Amino acid sequence: MSTTDFDFLVGEWAVANRRLKDFLDESSGWEEFTAVSRASRHFDGGANFDEIEFPTMGFRGLTLRLYDTEREEWSLYWSNDRRGVLDPPVVGRFGADGRGVFHGDDTYQGKDVRVRFLWSGITETTARWEQAFSVDGEKTWLTNWVMESTRRG
Secondary structure: OOOOOOOOEEEEEEEEEEEEEOOOOOOOOOEEEEEEEEHHHHHHHHHEEEEEEEEOOOOOEEEEEEEEOOOOOOEEEEEEEEEEOOOOOOOEEOOOOOOOOEEEEEEEOEEEEEEEEEOOOOOOOEEEEEEEEOOOOOOEEEEEEEEEEEOOO
């Protein structure tokens, strides 16, 4: 747990996305699409910013990651150009196993959801991000979006 946790993201990535059409309905079917992400490091590593473009989906998004030195945890904020607001953060840290686990509260289609982001498979050239929602107090999780990233260049 440190301000270097997200240094692996700095640079440009090709991103293969797999996302449920309805984030709360596992039978809604998956859609697959590509993206390009560019990330940068700020505040001596205490902040990380990335912008991601989904050319076939017609939107862009960004993530702002801030490290709380007192609590030794990260807060991750998402936004996209369709809405122009920061979503509530997911908060967490990386463990000794190299996986990052982050949780937060949000709403989806008017329903309260618990959100989990997982970062795993991190190497110099690859990284995996997953989003899952829980509507039963974290008893069960439905993974609804997976990004497999490969470093470009």
